[in-house]
Every structure is written in C-alpha cells, then in structure tokens.
Amino acid sequence: MTLFRQLGLLLVTPFTQNLMTTESCLSNNFLGNYQDAGTIFTIHIIRDDECLQASSSRLNSAHYGPAPDPREQLVWLEKAAIDETLQAHIPQSKSILNELLLSLQAPVIQDEPELQKIMSSHATTIPSYNVHYSTDTAALISLDSEKARVIDTLLPPFWKSKLLPTAPSTYLPIPTAAIATVKTILTRLKFDPVVASIVNNISVPQIQNDVRFLTGEDGKSGIISRHSFSTGAITAANWLRARVEDTGATCRLSPFLPGFAPNVICRYDAIKDTNATVLVSGHYDSRGSFGSIRAPGGDDDGSGTTGVLSIARTIARKGVKFHSNVELAFFAGEEQGLLGSRAYARELREAGANLTLMVQADMTAYRAPGEPLQLGLPDIIGSPEVTQLVANISAIYSPELTIGFTPACCSDHQSFHEQGFPATQVFERAGPIADPMYHNSGDLSGREGFDLQQLYAIAKVQFATILHTAGYEL
Numbered sequence: 001m002t003l004f005r006q007l008g009l010l011l012v013t014p015f016t017q018n019l020m021t022t023e024s025c026l027s028n029n030f031l032g033n034y035q036d037a038g039t040i041f042t043i044h045i046i047r048d049d050e051c052l053q054a055s056s057s058r059l060n061s062a063h064y065g066p067a068p069d070p071r072e073q074l075v076w077l078e079k080a081a082i083d084e085t086l087q088a089h090i091p092q093s094k095s096i097l098n099e100l101l102l103s104l105q106a107p108v109i110q111d112e113p114e115l116q117k118i119m120s121s122h123a124t125t126i127p128s129y130n131v132h133y134s135t136d137t138a139a140l141i142s143l144d145s146e147k148a149r150v151i152d153t154l155l156p157p158f159w160k161s162k163l164l165p166t167a168p169s170t171y172l173p174i175p176t177a178a179i180a181t182v183k184t185i186l187t188r189l190k191f192d193p194v195v196a197s198i199v200n201n202i203s204v205p206q207i208q209n210d211v212r213f214l215t216g217e218d219g220k221s222g223i224i225s226r227h228s229f230s231t232g233a234i235t236a237a238n239w240l241r242a243r244v245e246d247t248g249a250t251c252r253l254s255p256f257l258p259g260f261a262p263n264v265i266c267r268y269d270a271i272k273d274t275n276a277t278v279l280v281s282g283h284y285d286s287r288g289s290f291g292s293i294r295a296p297g298g299d300d301d302g303s304g305t306t307g308v309l310s311i312a313r314t315i316a317r318k319g320v321k322f323h324s325n326v327e328l329a330f331f332a333g334e335e336q337g338l339l340g341s342r343a344y345a346r347e348l349r350e351a352g353a354n355l356t357l358m359v360q361a362d363m364t365a366y367r368a369p370g371e372p373l374q375l376g377l378p379d380i381i382g383s384p385e386v387t388q389l390v391a392n393i394s395a396i397y398s399p400e401l402t403i404g405f406t407p408a409c410c411s412d413h414q415s416f417h418e419q420g421f422p423a424t425q426v427f428e429r430a431g432p433i434a435d436p437m438y439h440n441s442g443d444l445s446g447r448e449g450f451d452l453q454q455l456y457a458i459a460k461v462q463f464a465t466i467l468h469t470a471g472y473e474l
C-alpha cells in the first residue's frame, strides 16, 4: 500500500448500483462510467488512507494500480459497437495499443490552419502514454493533457476516446421521486390528436436544407468541419443560436473549456410558475477520417442537431407554449468524450435544477439497405423509465419505426444520467452501428442510406416526448 499512499489508487471496477450506494468511499471518488464490450465499469482515484483501507477488499474484483501523475490526463479508449458488416472492412488487430500506434504513424494531412497548428505540434510524433487497463476492446491510458485533447483525431476508425474528469465527483443515483414523475407521465400517456398535428408539422424539406448547411454540402455555409476546434464549429454554433432565437427562444453560447467551440443552450420559458424543465439535445461537433480535415458529420450528429432544430422551427410555426420550461441544447466536445454535456449537466446539478427528463438524439438518419425505419434505444446507459416512455410515445406518434435496443452506447445523455437526472438517447438502429461512414469524411446527407424520413420520424418522437412531459397550449 505504500506506493498507493504516495500516488493514490486507481481503481477500475465493474459497476453495480448497490456498491455505489453503500460504499461512500467509492461513490465520493467517482470519475464516471465507462463501457467495455457491454460491461459498465466505474473508475475511481482514492487518496485518503481510510478509503484506501476500505478499498483493499475490492481489489480482487477490480483492476487497480497506482494513480497517474495528477498533471497527466486519463483517457478511456473504447471500440464502438459496430455491426458485422462493418467489421469486415476494418483491419483486424490484436490490441488497441497496436492500432493506436499504427494510426499515430500514418501521415497527417492538414489544411485548416487552426487544426493544423494543434496537430503539427502534437500528432506527428508518437505521444508517450501509460497504460492502466487494457483489453482487446478498451484501454485506460494517461498522457500529456495537451495531447489528450486531440487524441480523437489520431484514433483508428471505430475507436472512441473519452477524457476523464480532472476531479472526482460524488455518484448520485437518480432520485426515486424523479423516476416516479416519469412513471406517472407514462401511466397517463394516450394518443393526443393535437400532439399528432403539431409533431406532423415538422418539415422534411427544411431539415434537408438545414443538414446541407451544417455539412457544407449546400456550398453556402463554408463549413468544412465542425470538429470542436474548427472554425466551422463556431459558424455552426452562431447559426444554430440565431435560427433558434428566430423561433422565440432565448439562447446563449456557453463555453466550457478553452479552445473548444461552445455549447448552444436555448430555452422557452414556461407560461406557468414552475422550475420543472424538459431538455432535448443533439451534439453539433463532428469527426472525420484520420488524416483528413473534412468532417461533414451529416449523420453524426447533423441528424440529431437538425431534428432538434426542426422542433424549434415547428414550435414557432404552430405557436406552441409550454407548461414547463423547455430547453433545446446543442453540445460540442461530444467527440472528445461528452465534454460539453458533462459541463452543462454539472452546472444544472450545482444549480439544483429540476430536470424532469432529457432525451439526446445522436445519429438518427442512417438506414442500412433492406432494413425498416428504426428507433434504437440504449440497452445499458440511461434511465429505463425514460426509455420506456420514449418507446411508447414512438409507438403512438411514429408507428412507422421498428423499435429495439442498441449497444451503440453513450452519447451526451450519459452526462446527465451520471449527474442523477432521468435521461435516454434516440438512435437510428435496433442493433450496433451499421453506418459505413461513421466518423468518416464521407458522412454526407446526399448519400445512399441517409434517410430523411427516419430522421423526421425520430424527431417527432423527441418532440412528442416534450409535449407530453412539459404540457402545452396553442
């Protein structure tokens, strides 16, 4: 224990709700949930003596070692849940570390000044890093924090990175009262013809225009990339803010980390006196192929972003007013590990916000050849009660969608779930990711499989969830 006493103990342990609620030592030193091949792990750094003693009994079931130098950034790397049809297209390699090394050796071609500057100073050499945990499908590494910020641009396709928080927080389960509220909404759920007429008013041609602006396919926006550090992300943020303000909302650009494009947070105040708030969101930042600056992000997550924007446009067209506060959020920093949403979820928790529920839309447009229109709901991270509510709402207002579960895990809803808010995600497929253009510079809207009708049907579900949860008037 002497080494751990000096540096602290880094603990990676399979998540169980019970463990987290009964062992305050673990729940107070919480660095988040992470997944590896369908299992959820929690990560902790433990520095105080008493907690070290209490944790020694845990060590049999946990991966552990000395904590890294506090100046180093911890990064969780994981292989995304992808369909067999995509597995065939990627080089099979035994270990993540090999893949990472290979990708770091590939030539870097950059043409946008800002990114080029960052990447030329960090990415052309192999960064040194320490490995704290690794399997064929995930790893926990620590490295220089500046290099960690750009690690998403260095990863092989289908690998994702998540920067861990620099300070631990306290794990907070979703309060039973919050779950009871969601259950009550589900119990009272029945078809409402007015809700149907509102959600059916979402305009598909408008969504198409909007997504073509964000991808740069319309030739008007000048957007090449919406990577969190790109100028295109700033263009997108200002545009989203202006478009949603046009619909009568109050919006703000909310910076969360130096160098990152800001979150765009928009709000429609309730017409009643309440602090209850319903949140729906997407992430507007994007990722492209390794070595290419182009990151159109048409499906990931131009689809969720324009779905949320279509809700705003319809609120204005129909003159909808809400009984609860309604927020529409467009996050950045998702591709670096849910960083924008993490900051906003923490902010809401610190303010004691009364969030009834939140629904994140991430990748809603891609439909593989021969498959029906689908709605995928998260099978591990998320609140089952919110997921059930969304499923039942989908059956009522978008019966064209076949509903099922997906292991494609962990978009921005995870940030809210970890802060004790009821949350879920809507996704394009009842199964793993099948989009061959995932995290690829070819993720455009004008391609085979990019299905605006599915995007529309899923946006209707998100919108009907707001209307049933918040209550409304015309």
Ligand SMILES: *[C@@H]1O[C@H](CO)[C@@H](O)[C@H](O)[C@H]1NC(C)=O
Residues within 6 Å of the ligand: 186, 187, 189, 392, 395
């Ligand atoms: C939700 O949908 C399921 C499946 O159709 C159904 O069995 C259940 O009764 C519904 N729940 C409510 C509360 O309506």
Ligand SMILES: *[C@@H]1O[C@H](CO)[C@@H](O)[C@H](O)[C@H]1NC(C)=O
Residues within 6 Å of the ligand: 200, 201, 202, 203, 204, 317, 318
């Ligand atoms: C939406 O409603 C407005 C006014 O009620 C109507 O003019 C418009 O055509 C409708 N659009 C769609 C796509 O249904």
Ligand SMILES: *[C@@H]1O[C@H](CO)[C@@H](O)[C@H](O)[C@H]1NC(C)=O
Residues within 6 Å of the ligand: 274, 275, 276, 354
């Ligand atoms: C949240 O808002 C609801 C509806 O106004 C209210 O009944 C409830 O007490 C509020 N909860 C908290 C924790 O403030």
Ligand SMILES: *[C@@H]1O[C@H](CO)[C@@H](O)[C@H](O)[C@H]1NC(C)=O
Residues within 6 Å of the ligand: 274, 275, 351, 352, 353, 354
């Ligand atoms: C929200 O409103 C409830 C009463 O409806 C109140 O008890 C609670 O303190 C309020 N919360 C905040 C953060 O203002």
Ligand SMILES: [Zn+2]
Residues within 6 Å of the ligand: 283, 300, 301, 334, 362, 363, 411
């Ligand atoms: Zn995404």
